[in-house]
Amino acid sequence: FGLKLLDAIKLRSNITALDIGFGLGFPLLEVAQRLGNSSKVYGIDPWKVAIERTKTKINILGLNNVELLEGVAENIPLPDSSVDLIVSNNGINNVQNLEKVMSECKRIAKKSAQFVATVNLDKTMIEFYDELEKGLIEEGLNENVSQLKKHIYHKRRPLDELKKLFQSNGFKIEKLIHDSFKLRFLNATTMFNHYLIRLAFLDSWLDLVPEVLIQEIFTRVENRLNHKAQDDEEMVLTVPFVVIEAEKS
Structure with missing residues (x-):
């Protein structure tokens, strides 16, 4: 579903972007490359091992427009109204306090900022x-x-609740794209x-x-x-x- 997220991003120059829960570097590093050096792309994640691996990838790719933030999305160390693009590839599914995360996104987002998130739904697995x-x-x-x-509710909120959380924090939903995939095993x-x-x-x-x-x-x-x-x-x-x-x- 990460590719669906990338397809939805509005590509602009000279913007500030944030990836919530970048894990091993996707879509963070892909977004950074697609936006180019005129833009600054932050990633926030508490997972120390993932941060170190992503640093290695940044060096291999030779990227200089990425900054990694070690921490949780309930407390994003960025100024108010400073971000033009927020992305999260199944990252907001895995936070401890989704309401606080959405409040932080409201705080850091500029007017007309784009927020693109992929979210697993409650029938997952x-x-x-x-x-x-x-x-x-x-x-x-x-x-x-x-x-x-x-456990299922905490990881995969019902879509109606997610929509209300976005809207109550000042984000107008422009589009919902439903899809699915299968993990296949012997x-x-x-x-x-x-x-x-x-x-x-x-x-x-x-x-x-x-x-x-x-x-x-x-x-x-x-x-x-x-x-x-x-x-x-x-x-x-x-x-x-x-x-x-x-x-x-």
């Missing part, structure tokens, strides 16, 4: 979450089912062993299950998903998302 919920229900773990639903075993899953998802999934039942419940989930994968000749995790294009009023 529903194939896995449905099986995990089933496993929790079978064990009578109603509190953990509630915890699971809160089966659930390969899915659980995949680097992306282990890096970005697995720990938070394990936290949803009582420690004494992790092995039992996850084995059951894996076996069920493997059985389905055998019938379907693959395992799929569906990722629906939306590109939000907005402008500061």
